[in-house]
Amino acid sequence: MKIASLLPSATEIVYALGLGDDLIGVTDECDYPPDAVTKPVISRSALPQGRIQTPREIDEAVRAKVGQGAGAQGQLYILDTDLLRRERPDVILTQDLCRVCAVPSGQVKRALDQLGLPDAKVISLDPHTFEEVVEQIDAVGAMLDRADRAASITATMRDRIAKVRDKAKRVPTVSVFALEWSDPPFAAGHWIPDMIEIVGGTPVLAEKGQPSREVAWHEVRVAAPEVTVFMPCGYYLEEAEEEADRFLDQAEFADTPAVRNGNVYAVDATSYFSRPGPRIVDGLEILAWAVHPDSYPTPPEGTISKLR
Numbered sequence: 311m312k313i314a315s316l317l318p319s320a321t322e323i324v325y326a327l328g329l330g331d332d333l334i335g336v337t338d339e340c341d342y343p344p345d346a347v348t349k350p351v352i353s354r355s356a357l358p359q360g361r362i363q364t365p366r367e368i369d370e371a372v373r374a375k376v377g378q379g380a381g382a383q384g385q386l387y388i389l390d391t392d393l394l395r396r397e398r399p400d401v402i403l404t405q406d407l408c409r410v411c412a413v414p415s416g417q418v419k420r421a422l423d424q425l426g427l428p429d430a431k432v433i434s435l436d437p438h439t440f441e442e443v444v445e446q447i448d449a450v451g452a453m454l455d456r457a458d459r460a461a462s463i464t465a466t467m468r469d470r471i472a473k474v475r476d477k478a479k480r481v482p483t484v485s486v487f488a489l490e491w492s493d494p495p496f497a498a499g500h501w502i503p504d505m506i507e508i509v510g511g512t513p514v515l516a517e518k519g520q521p522s523r524e525v526a527w528h529e530v531r532v533a534a535p536e537v538t539v540f541m542p543c544g545y546y547l548e549e550a551e552e553e554a555d556r557f558l559d560q561a562e563f564a565d566t567p568a569v570r571n572g573n574v575y576a577v578d579a580t581s582y583f584s585r586p587g588p589r590i591v592d593g594l595e596i597l598a599w600a601v602h603p604d605s606y607p608t609p610p611e612g613t614i615s616k617l618r
């Protein structure tokens with residue numbers, strides 16, 4: 311079976327199912343496991359490379375692209391149609407959940423029709439909740455004839471989730487703000503509010519299963535979170551730490567219990583929060599420590615840091 315992955319989380323799932331050798335193409339962001347970077351790149355960002363530096367510039371570039379409509383000018387990702395035509399994949403894994411994150415399935419299907427490849431199966435992975443993140447691994451396993459392997463993976467994930475959840479029942483509830491983007495500020499949505507509740511927190515400025523949403527700093531001040539976790543989409547820990555220096559002194563953010571009490575953290579969002587794949591449970595355990603550091607084990611080095 312030939313598989314093409316158009317999003318990093320799908321690539322991680324395929325490798326976890328033991329099908330890495332069947333991958334004929336991945337995205338320019340697929341970097342886990344390490345072998346993923348050896349695969350041909352079938353999808354890459356259409357944004358200008360090397361000239362966009364700040365979150366505000368990235369946000370403006372994305373909005374400008376999206377504002378150009380559904381045609382080629384408004385596409386955020388470029389498909390390597392020559393590679394598609396040459397390799398003729400049997401299955402293509404993509405998503406429609408977030409236009410910013412990967413090639414939408416409709417764009418993929420149109421490209422396949424134009425290439426004369428109508429038989430390729432396009433599977434859209436669109437989890438909105440934490441449980442759906444886990445369930446999609448079983449679904450992909452069934453589609454790729456690896457149901458038993460998938461069941462083993464998700465059973466282990468659910469066991470770890472249950473341990474975190476059980477411990478959270480014995481600790482006080484804490485209000486938690488998950489900051490997914492800093493300029494403009496966005497509150498993390500989809501599966502992140504679920505994760506906050508599982509670890510014994512109350513998500514502020516976000517709803518379970520709903521998209522991330524832009525907020526204003528004064529809303530953050532009014533919400534008065536006791537813990538803030540900075541998880542910028544697409545950023546690793548070191549990048550998040552550097553970016554945090556831009557907003558830590560923002561007056562309204564500084565006037566929150568989280569800042570006053572030193573409970574502001576940065577995490578490796580790319581590896582453990584932004585990608586809805588098997589490592590999302592690592593993210594849950596990292597988040598549990600951030601919310602209740604006296605009740606959960608200290609996460610591995612390089613996954614989270616307390617900000618000044």
